[in-house]
Amino acid sequence: MISLYPTFYHTFQCKANQCHHTCCQKWTIDVDEETAKLYQTLPTPLGEDLRKFMTVDDEGYYFMFSDKQPTCPLLREDGLCRVVLELGEDSLCDTCHMHPRFYKYIEDLELCGVGLSCEESVEKLLATEGDQLLFTIEDDDGEFTAEDRPVLENIFDLLALVLILLFVSLHPINLSTTAKS
8 A cells, every 4th residue: 555645644743722723522523432442441530421421322432512512521621631631642532533634545545634624734734844745655565666656646736736726725816916107
């Protein structure tokens, strides 16, 4: 598998209480089965709260927010997560642990990115040196050949176009002209 990702991808870290627009609100967070089992067995006040706030049905386990409770009930007033503080980041469910990272697969190519709904992601993308966003290519199985190069170049071209459009939408260009006399 060939993986393509922004160079900062593996060092991305949530801003937590420094973020002005928390991701821990207004959506349903799926809880993977392994983490749900951990949460079900915790004999602590946090475990009691996790069980109280977690919904279980035929679809699995999840935390659901509402208009009454728009933020995660485990998010403290200071913007820090009780799960991270009391159990460590490794105890987060897969959804919380991976967000805002995402993966898209095209045959044997894995495109990795970060969601633009995350303040830190956008800051990392816009803080590139020399107006260049650097990508890393990993070729785990030695699959990359000379014949693959045109496909990868097309993907890079598409990514570049998307990033240019994003940049222009965030930094509009003033096209008005002044009449010369």
